[in-house]
Amino acid sequence: MPILSHHSFPRAILHVDGDSFFASCEVAKNPALRGKCVVTGKERGIASSMSYEAKARGVTRAMRLSEIRKLIPEVIILPSDYETYSLYSQRMYEIVRRYTEDIEEYSIDECFADLTGMRRPNKMSYEQMAMKVKHELDGELGMTFSVGLSVNKVMAKVASKWRKPSGLTIIPGYNMHLYLAKLPVEKVWGIGPQTSAYIQKLLGSARVGSARGRAESVTALEFATRDPEWVKAHFSKPFQEIHRELNGSFVYPLVVGEKHDYASISKTRTFTPPSKDREFVFAQLSKNIENACIKLRRHGLFTKRFAFFLKTQEFRYAGLEIKLSQAISVPQEIVRNVRERFAEVWRDGGLYRATGIVLMDLSNKNASTMDLFGDSLKVEKVQAVLSAVDAVDAKFGKHTVFLGSSFRAIKEPAHQDGGFGHNDRGEASERRKNLLKGENARQRLGLPFLGMVR
DNA sequence: TCTGGGGTCCTAGGACCC
DNA sequence: TCTGGGGTCCTAGGACCC
Numbered sequence: 138m139p140i141l142s143h144h145s146f147p148r149a150i151l152h153v154d155g156d157s158f159f160a161s162c163e164v165a166k167n168p169a170l171r172g173k174c175v176v177t178g179k180e181r182g183i184a185s186s187m188s189y190e191a192k193a194r195g196v197t198r199a200m201r202l203s204e205i206r207k208l209i210p211e212v213i214i215l216p217s218d219y220e221t222y223s224l225y226s227q228r229m230y231e232i233v234r235r236y237t238e239d240i241e242e243y244s245i246d247e248c249f250a251d252l253t254g255m256r257r258p259n260k261m262s263y264e265q266m267a268m269k270v271k272h273e274l275d276g277e278l279g280m281t282f283s284v285g286l287s288v289n290k291v292m293a294k295v296a297s298k299w300r301k302p303s304g305l306t307i308i309p310g311y312n313m314h315l316y317l318a319k320l321p322v323e324k325v326w327g328i329g330p331q332t333s334a335y336i337q338k339l340l341g342s343a344r345v346g347s348a349r350g351r352a353e354s355v356t357a358l359e360f361a362t363r364d365p366e367w368v369k370a371h372f373s374k375p376f377q378e379i380h381r382e383l384n385g386s387f388v389y390p391l392v393v394g395e396k397h398d399y400a401s402i403s404k405t406r407t408f409t410p411p412s413k414d415r416e417f418v419f420a421q422l423s424k425n426i427e428n429a430c431i432k433l434r435r436h437g438l439f440t441k442r443f444a445f446f447l448k449t450q451e452f453r454y455a456g457l458e459i460k461l462s463q464a465i466s467v468p469q470e471i472v473r474n475v476r477e478r479f480a481e482v483w484r485d486g487g488l489y490r491a492t493g494i495v496l497m498d499l500s501n502k503n504a505s506t507m508d509l510f511g512d513s514l515k516v517e518k519v520q521a522v523l524s525a526v527d528a529v530d531a532k533f534g535k536h537t538v539f540l541g542s543s544f545r546a547i548k549e550p551a552h553q554d555g556g557f558g559h560n561d562r563g564e565a566s567e568r569r570k571n572l573l574k575g576e577n578a579r580q581r582l583g584l585p586f587l588g589m590v591r
Numbered sequence: 592t593c594t595g596g597g598g599t600c601c602t603a604g605g606a607c608c609c
Numbered sequence: 610t611c612t613g614g615g616g617t618c619c620t621a622g623g624a625c626c627c
Binding site: 243244245246247326327328329330331332373375458 | 620623624626
């Protein structure tokens with residue numbers, strides 16, 4: 138008989154989570170900051186991430202920077218630097234990859250790894266792998282990580298969150314109940330405020346008047362130990378799946394490999410101060426469309442349906458959806474469509490704070506393949522120009538060349554934000570390196586792409 | 592949580608068809 | 610004209626995540 142793995146880890150799933158990741162990257166980048174109260178999010182006016190020193194003195198996520206300055210006069214507040222965070226993120230993945238190829242790059246500061254079957258090749262136990270990963274991450278990146286090891290993704294998340302910062306928590310199958318018994322159900326990954334309130338109503342009410350009192354939160358174990366049929370009767374599919382993972386099943390596979398198959402791509406930007414100026418607001422939207430199309434092209438995708446919206450100062454949304462007969466990736470086409478329908482959304486006298494575009498029905502099929510009437514030549518020409526624009530932007534920075542319709546958003550930025558967002562971490566390092574000098578180049582030669590838009 | 596940006600998945604319900 | 614049942618496709622909106 139072959140020796141079966143002892144059933145404490147039918148699967149061995151690791152979750153790695155950077156502690157206060159953005160602030161920690163800033164400290165790693167500039168060691169003079171170590172031990173100080175560091176907060177990122179300057180461009181937003183609220184805290185995105187804060188060092189544990191700042192946390193200890195009462196700084197919380199989304200706290201206003203003005204409030205933080207009152208609390209800690211010597212605080213160091215920095216704008217987000219996603220390029221740097223991205224580089225640290227890549228280094229994090231690479232270290233974890235030393236132990237398995239089965240890595241899910243879940244977000245800029247988190248990843249999952251499936252260590253199942255790697256004890257022999259790595260010549261060590263799962264516990265040892267978890268310890269070594271953590272040791273190497275902490276030592277080589279100059280910041281701490283919280284690491285969890287368990288039997289599936291939901292439980293690995295429970296483990297990594299168990300002790301922070303710099304925790305290492307291992308939850309074998311036979312110990313799961315000990316942790317879940319101490320965990321409020323709303324702390325479980327995937328159970329948000331709505332669902333936890335609902336669970337509270339279903340399970341918490343049963344013991345109103347009990348010795349434990351009504352303020353007591355339902356635990357993850359109380360939810361986990363309910364009958365699957367009961368869960369099925371009360372909850373939708375995602376929660377039935379979570380329930381199974383809380384019982385030790387492996388339900389959620391790791392999503393390995395680079396992401397190219399987006400269901401949608403969106404770009405939205407808030408500008409301050411808010412504006413009543415129709416041209417300016419339209420230019421903001423045009424710029425978002427350009428940015429969305431840059432991403433679209435980078436992944437070789439085309440869109441057949443998109444929605445644009447304006448957000449008022451009262452946080453109300455007005456927008457509409459446009460469907461095309463052909464899939465496209467050219468920003469001018471989208472801008473033209475949006476321009477035609479913009480009046481339906483715009484209200485004179487309204488005060489707007491943001492615009493946004495969402496590209497949907499993405500595919501890698503080009504419109505020109507469908508074009509029977511000679512327009513394909515034009516399409517090809519436009520695409521050649523866009524490729525050249527992408528090349529120039531790669532060399533000198535984003536928006537070195539831009540649409541005339543975006544002019545006022547780019548040349549009179551009401552509010553300069555911190556560059557590209559969370560999800561652009563997959564950029565080639567070449568492009569990233571060029572970004573810094575690109576900022577200057579844009580000032581020097583920023584050319585509106587006037588000829589391209591009527 | 593007085594509110595930034597980018598995503599995913601699921602469900603209910605309507606339209607339409609046989 | 611009314612009634613029955615079943616299927617697919619699409620969309621809006623909810624809920625959740627980092």
